[in-house]
Amino acid sequence: MTTLPRIEAFTDELISIRHDLHAHPEIGFEERRTSGIVADYLRKLDIEVHTGLGGTGVIGIVDGRRGPGRTVGLRADMDALPMDEETELPFASTFPGRFHGCGHDGHTTMLLGATRYLAETRDFGGRVVLIFQPAEEGLGGARAMIAEKLFERFPCDEVYALHNAPHLDHGQVRVMTGKAMAGAEFFDIVIRGRGSHGAQPNHARDPIVVATQLSQAMQSIVSRNTNPLDAAVVSITQLHSGSAYNVIPQSATLSGTIRTFDEGVATMIHRRIRELAAGLANAYGVEIEVDIRNIFSVLENHPEQTEALAAAARDIVGDANVADLGRPAMGSEDFADMLKVVPGSYCWVGHAGDIPVHNPAFVLDDGILPIGASLLARIAERRLNELAGVSDRG
Known part of the structure; x- marks a missing residue:
């Protein structure tokens, strides 16, 4: 040397x-x-x-x-x-x-x-x-x-x-x-439901239930929607909701990152996240706001x-x-x-x-x-x- x-x-x-x-x-x-x-x-x-x-x-x-x-x-x-x-x-x-x-x-x-x-x-x-x-x-x-x-x-x-x-x-x-290195987006997904007493879930539209469903569904994007030869990552790195043991909260937030090497793959992932969010919003009667921001180019x-x-x-x-x-x-x-x-x-x-x-x-x-x-x-x-x-x- x-x-x-x-x-x-x-x-x-x-x-x-x-x-x-x-x-x-x-x-x-x-x-x-x-x-x-x-x-x-x-x-x-x-x-x-x-x-x-x-x-x-x-x-x-x-x-x-x-x-x-x-x-x-x-x-x-x-x-x-x-x-x-x-x-x-x-x-x-x-x-x-x-x-x-x-x-x-x-x-x-x-x-x-x-x-x-x-x-x-x-x-x-x-x-x-x-x-x-x-x-x-x-x-x-x-x-x-x-x-x-x-x-x-x-x-x-x-x-x-x-x-x-x-x-x-x-x-x-x-x-x-x-x-040589992936492009990246960061995302924040806010789920707005209806809060209630923890002992009365029937009065709530529980955003935590929706958040867990959406988190699981998003894991299928790479495995089921992305060409196996196209590298991609969807990682949920934060889940925030609630402040008490006996309160179903009003909202929940999922945050994380997307990594790809191709703009077409990134666009498809963005679309699928929004489609999954819209479907779950309709199914559970909540509002879901999706914010995806490009942070790094390839x-x-x-x-x-x-x-x-x-x-x-x-x-x-x-x-x-x-x-x-x-x-x-x-x-x-x-x-x-x-x-x-x-x-x-x-x-x-x-x-x-x-x-x-x-x-x-x-x-x-x-x-x-x-x-x-x-x-x-x-x-x-x-x-x-x-x-x-x-x-x-x-």
């Missing part, structure tokens, strides 16, 4: 930054402290800095010393999850209900490390745009930045990002061309940029550690929206640990920081010199 020596030399600084960010997590569109730390770090590198894009997003710009050329964007997400931490780390979250349980503190730190390297060496032709994005965790941070003209104000020819992967061995990198990596990312990864972790992901992931990622505007690619970098992300005991291995920073720096440096037609590294 050949992480860039210059980055290896300031790994202790990266660890310190990551631990500080981890102890002070901020959820989507509230990353004011985090974005302030990022902006201050970039200013100390004497590069151009822009703040406030998409609410709390930060942009940095590094121009190479080999003259004008193309532009590559590098993106990292900054937000934490609204959940409690159970790691007992000495630098654990100091705020109940906020936790960097997906490793975005590490992603931000890696991009800071890559930025320092690129600002100090500038061994490329063209420009690198550093994109520190808010609100990746289902709140639409990428879409907010794009809506505020991210790529019109800071045009990029290509854009790249990565994610930590505790399910891979330390230093392994996985890439994938084409559809993440589709572009072939040329994926091969370029794999080549850069081989420079950093060696040929044996770089491979194809093999099959798409049902998880979702809002970098997908950037890839719909600008060609690019997204990869996964393995690290020590076997607890999955979004688990209260998840721990990001600090050993991944110089690897990720080196990979981000290397793809920008390597790709810009390729596009400029100049020899790489001198």
